[in-house]
Amino acid sequence: MEKKVIRAALLGFGTVGTGVYKVLEKQKEEMIPKLGSQLEISKILVRNLQKAASKVKNPEILTNNWDDIVNDPEIDIVIELVDARLPLASKNPDIDDLAKGKARLILLNKSDMADPKYTKLWESYFKAKGFFVLQINARTGAGMKAVTGVVNEACKEKIERDRRRGIKNRPIRAMIVGIPNVGKSTFINSYAGKACTKTGNKPGVTKGKQWIKLNKNVELLDTPGILWPKFEDQAVGQKLAISGSIKDDILNITELAMKLADYMSKNYPGTMASRYGIEESDDSVKVLADIAIAKCCLMKGGEPNIDKAASMLIDDFRSLRLGKVTLEQPPQSEEE
Numbered sequence: 001m002e003k004k005v006i007r008a009a010l011l012g013f014g015t016v017g018t019g020v021y022k023v024l025e026k027q028k029e030e031m032i033p034k035l036g037s038q039l040e041i042s043k044i045l046v047r048n049l050q051k052a053a054s055k056v057k058n059p060e061i062l063t064n065n066w067d068d069i070v071n072d073p074e075i076d077i078v079i080e081l082v083d084a085r086l087p088l089a090s091k092n093p094d095i096d097d098l099a100k101g102k103a104r105l106i107l108l109n110k111s112d113m114a115d116p117k118y119t120k121l122w123e124s125y126f127k128a129k130g131f132f133v134l135q136i137n138a139r140t141g142a143g144m145k146a147v148t149g150v151v152n153e154a155c156k157e158k159i160e161r162d163r164r165r166g167i168k169n170r171p172i173r174a175m176i177v178g179i180p181n182v183g184k185s186t187f188i189n190s191y192a193g194k195a196c197t198k199t200g201n202k203p204g205v206t207k208g209k210q211w212i213k214l215n216k217n218v219e220l221l222d223t224p225g226i227l228w229p230k231f232e233d234q235a236v237g238q239k240l241a242i243s244g245s246i247k248d249d250i251l252n253i254t255e256l257a258m259k260l261a262d263y264m265s266k267n268y269p270g271t272m273a274s275r276y277g278i279e280e281s282d283d284s285v286k287v288l289a290d291i292a293i294a295k296c297c298l299m300k301g302g303e304p305n306i307d308k309a310a311s312m313l314i315d316d317f318r319s320l321r322l323g324k325v326t327l328e329q330p331p332q333s334e335e336e
Contacts, residue, residue: 018055025057043072067098074173076155077103081178081187084114084135086327087122089239090179103154104131105147109183111135112142118326125330138187171219181245239327244318257310258284260317263327271322272313288313 021041044062046052053059078099083090087108106126111119119135126133132154136143152159155172162170176188238259241251261284264272273280278290285306291297291313292304299305316322 021056042074071098071101075102075175076158076172077105077151077174079105079107079151079174079176081107081109081138081176081182083182083243083245084108084111084119084122085325086239086243087126088328089236090182090243090245092177092179095177103158105150105154106131106133107138107147107187108133108135109138109178109187112137112140113320113324115324115326118329121330136187138183138190141190144187144190173219179240179245242314242317242327253314254288254307254310257288257313260313261287264322264325268323268325271325275316275322 021044025041042061044052044056046062046064049059049062049064052062056062078095080091080095087106091106108114108119108122123133123135132150134143134146134150136147138144151172151174158172162168237246237251238256240246241248242256242260261272262282265280265282265284265287269280272278272287272291276291276294278287278294281287288306288309289304292306292309295309295312297305297308297312317325
C-alpha cells in the first residue's frame with residue numbers, strides 16, 4: 001500500500017524555521033504512526049538562497065519566490081482575514097494576484113467592533129469582486145459555524161473534479177493569510193476547537209508555519225503575519241496603527257489621535273462630545289486639549305496633557321468605548 005504523504009511548506013528559515021526543519025527531519029520516521037502519514041517539507045521560503053542551501057539536504061526545495069508557495073497545487077483555497085473596521089487597509093493587494101486560480105474566502109473578522117452599516121457594504125463590495133465573504137468574530141465564535149459550509153461551496157468544483165477522478169475524502173487544503181494581529185491564530189483556535197496555535201495581543205505572535213488538521217474534510221495552512229500591506233498611502237499605515245495592527249512605538253500616538261479625532265468629528269459627529277463632555281470642532285489639537293481638561297489629564301501648571309489625552313482616545317476606540325466605528329468605507333459608498 002502506497003504511503004500517504006503530507007506536503008508542507010515553511011515560510012521563513014531563520015532561527016525558528018531552521019529549528020522546525022531539523023526537528024521534522026530528525027523525527028520523520030517517529031511521526032508516521034502519530035500522523036498516519038509521512039510529513040515532507042516540499043518548499044521553504046527564504047531570503048537568501050545561498051546562505052540557506054548549506055542548512056538543508058536538498059537545496060531544490062528552497063525558494064525566494066512567494067509565488068511558489070501560494071501557487072502550490074496542493075492548496076485549494078486561500079482564506080484571508082481582514083479587520084472589518086478597515087478591510088482595505090488590512091488587506092494585502094498582492095494576494096489577489098498571487099492567489100489567482102484559487103478559490104477565495106474573505107473573513108471580515110472583528111465584525112463586532114465595526115459599524116454594521118459599513119460592514120454590510122464591505123460584504124457586498126467583496127462579493128461583487130468574486131470573493132466568498134463571511135462576517136465573523138473569531139474571539140467569541142460568532143459566524144464560525146458557517147465557515148466550513150462556505151469553504152465547501154467555494155471548492156465544490158474541486159470536490160466534483162476529485163469525485164470524477166475516483167478520489168474520495170481528500171481533505172480541502174486551505175491557506176490562511178492575514179497581517180499581524182488581524183486574528184488568524186484566534187480564528188484557527190476557534191475553528192479547530194482547541195488552542196492549536198499560540199495567540200496574543202501583540203502583532204507578530206505566529207512565528208512559524210504549520211498545517212492544522214481540523215477534521216477529515218479540511219486542513220489549514222497557517223502562515224506568519226508576514227503579508228504586510230504596502231504603505232504607498234500614508235493613510236493605510238495610520239489606520240493600521242490606530243487599530244493596533246502596528247506596534248504603538250512605531251508611529252506617534254498623538255498624531256494618530258489627531259487623525260482619529262478628525263475622522264470621528266466628520267463621520268461620527270457627537271460621539272466624542274457624548275463620551276468626554278466636550279464641544280467638537282475641526283481643530284484636532286483643541287479637541288485633544290479639551291479631552292485632557294475634561295478628564296483632568298493635566299501637567300504641572302494646569303496645562304492639558306495632550307499626549308495622555310491622545311492615548312486615552314486611541315484606547316477608547318480600541319476598547320469600543322466610542323462605539324462601533326469603521327475607519328474606511330467601500331469606494332462606491334465614498335462616491336455617493
